Amino acid sequence: MKIKEVIIVEGKDDTVAVKRAVDADTIETNGSAVSISTLRQIELAQERRGVIVLTDPDFPGERIRHIVSKHVPSCKHAFLPKKEAISKNKDDLGVENATPEAIRQALLHAKEEDVEHPEIVSWQDLHAAGLIAGSDARRRRERLGELLRIGYANGKQLHKRLQKFRISAEEFANAMQCVFEEEDK
Incomplete structure (x- = not known):
């Protein structure tokens, strides 16, 4: 399965997991201290190909998602349920622990942000x-x-x-x- 958008992940292990699941390019944020140069790469990727943010289902992952969304509007977001991203011995939570099928499903169901429409569910x-x-x-x-x-x-x-x-x-x-x-x- 080929993904045209660039997948935004936290680190090298996440890139390996994504590439096991799909044919896609990634940009690694190298953790939650997302640099300006990385944000510029993500902006360029969004302009040229679109991006999908796929971060760990934890606080640092949500922080990265927020930083990227703030600087690069209209990103797509893919979410892994915690149960799909937990290691076998249950001591690590991350994209790198997900099965290729779980990653494919998350990417297939990626959703685009919409900041212009009124409230639907109150x-x-x-x-x-x-x-x-x-x-x-x-x-x-x-x-x-x-x-x-x-x-x-x-x-x-x-x-x-x-x-x-x-x-x-x-x-x-x-x-x-x-x-x-x-x-x-």
């Missing part, structure tokens, strides 16, 4: 779905992020991602229906 919708408060809120957000392929986020970040990636009210409702059906089992 904060009140999140409250009504039990995603903001309550004993099951965290688990529901995690499962919703997997189903919508937007990654895990706290309540505030979930709301932003639903808007950023133009998740429709129908997509949200269908995913929440799955979450609730799984709870009933």
Whole structure:
């Protein structure tokens, strides 16, 4: 599978994992201290070919995603669920631990940011779905992020991602229906 966009990853091990999964070029950020020269490379890649950000599903990965998004608007974002990115002995979380199939699926479902359209799913919708408060809120957000392929986020970040990636009210409702059906089992 060939990917025309350049994949933004954190390091060399992530590049190796991506190249096992797909035929693609990568730019490595070399951790969360993303340099200006790296951001310029990413800007050029976005102008010429487009970019997909694929970072680890952890705090440093989200920090890199935020830095890149801030400097290079309209990037696509691919998310790996934590369970797909954890090492066999469960002591390391990262893209380098994901199977080629998990990486392919994340890239196939990459979503583009949209900062110009109005809110689709409201904060009140999140409250009504039990995603903001309550004993099951965290688990529901995690499962919703997997189903919508937007990654895990706290309540505030979930709301932003639903808007950023133009998740429709129908997509949200269908995913929440799955979450609730799984709870009933």
